[in-house]
Amino acid sequence: MELLRPEGCALLTVECQRGVVGPDSALPELAAVAQESGALGRVAQLVAAAHDTGVQVLHAVAERRADGRGASRNAPLFRAVERLPVRQLSGSAAVEIAEPIPVAPEDLVVRRLHGLSPIAGTEVDALLRNLGRRTLVITGVSANVAIPAAVFDAVNLGYTAVVPEDAIAGVPASYTPAMVRHTLALAAxxxxxxxxxxxxxxxxxxxSRSNFPAP
Structure with missing residues (x-):
């Protein structure tokens, strides 16, 4: 597939952080689906393959300041997040990339304090343009919100979006294949x-590692 040539491609992991898909998740149902479906493991396999082949990896992390400054509050989801027992606080373990996903020195971590999308209002677009990457492989969670938001934003910005359907997860588990078939397949x-x-x-x-100096 020409559009997946490593030199023109980037891999985006969406909210694959300990406080979302890890064992101490704020969203245990989502974490369980991500792990039990094998989606999280396949994200890790894709990241490892990207490291081996020169594909740029970006990790999109959703977090918030302890004082909540700048956080979105204009949707029910945002207000519900404020009441969760595990908070995605900047600098905390909750916003570290979850195991078993490997993180390499050349990976880019893009952190956002607001919104539903890992692309809109973040550095992702500028970074991809500077790197000359026009195809974006989108993985992670959730198929309910952030994954479709990322797909639509990528396409609207002129990128070709690719979705490995077994490397995304949502709740309930039965929702993901329906989202892929009836929505994501129209855009990606x-x-x-x-x-x-x-x-x-x-x-x-x-x-890829041959392009970076040894630490």
Whole structure:
């Protein structure tokens, strides 16, 4: 698949943070689905494949300041988040990337304090343009909100969106395939994690790590 050539492609992990998909999640039902479906493990496999083939990885993290300054409050979801027992506070363990996802020095972590989307109002678009990446592989959670928001924003900004349907999760578990079939497939190329990784490996020229100095 030409659009998945590593030199023009980036991988976005969405809210794959300990406070969302980890064992101490603020959203235990979502965390359970992400883990039990294998989606979280497949995100980790894609990140590892990206590191090996020169695909740029971006981790999108949702967090908030302890004082809540700048946080969105104009939707029921935001108000519900304020009442959760686990808070996604900046600098806390909750906003660290969850295991088993590997994080490399060349990865970019984009943190947002507001909104529903990991792209709108964040650095993602500017970073992708500076890196010359025009295809965005979108993974993570949730299929209910942030994943479709990312797909629509990416397409509206002129990127080609690719969704590995087995590397995203939402609640209930039955909702994700319906979202993929009836909505995401209209805006993104739908594939699987194995197919994406295999394509990267077939078309990679040099491993990404050769492009970065040793620490």
């Amino acid at each position: 190329a739908v594939t699987t994690a194995d197919e994406v990784a295999a394509c990267w490996r077939r078309t990679a020229v040099t491993p």
